[in-house]
């Protein structure tokens with residue numbers, strides 16, 4: 074069901090003790106209301122302890138990635154079953170850093186989505202254009218292709234476990250944010266293409282998050298756009314007061 078979500082992607086930040094310090098601050102400072110779903114995605118080694126630490130709170134834990142295979146000889150990788158066995162039921166798939174630094178293609182990402190859904194996990198699927206695509210005015214094509222190749226093989230029913238995160242690559246970690254109007258334009262385009270491929274109910278029930286230099290100072294304006302259902306937050310998710318302010322902006 075479409076709803077507001079604010080998710081913190083902690084990337085390769087925070088040691089074990091730093092993770093627990095930040096979680097303690099979040100537990101203390103986050104609002105207790107349930108209007109906005111709050112998710113944190115610490116690094117793999119801290120997932121199990123984060124789940125235990127957050128037990129009894131409204132904060133969910135997500136993984137930042139997973140492997141598409143059920144298991145086997147894949148040194149250094151993590152399976153869906155390993156994640157669900159420690160209580161992690163949401164996974165970020167297709168982050169632009171995975172696409173760029175780890176060569177994850179749409180085909181591989183589609184496989185990862187299939188595996189996650191087979192394990193009843195929820196997927197936060199990231200898409201977004203690079204600066205050159207925006208300059209060449211190819212961004213809608215790029216976004217459409219990512220949607221089609223990563224998600225449009227799914228059945229209508231499977232979409233109940235899909236959340237989309239639109240993260241323009243040029244806005245990630247750069248301090249350059251898409252304007253609220255630019256975000257709204259792309260979110261409306263994504264919803265329209267889901268409607269075209271499936272139907273209105275799938276399009277209207279899918280949460281679409283914006284990511285890319287969201288800060289306390291710009292969150293409210295971005296989240297106020299009709300097709301923006303919340304955010305996927307990087308840098309600002311590492312500072313409790315900033316992340317809490319962004320959650321409050323979505324409330």
Ligand SMILES: O=C(CO)COP(=O)(O)O
Nearest residue numbers: 082245246285286307308
């Ligand atoms: O990549 C992001 C979240 O997944 C966004 O990162 P920043 O908020 O640091 O730009």
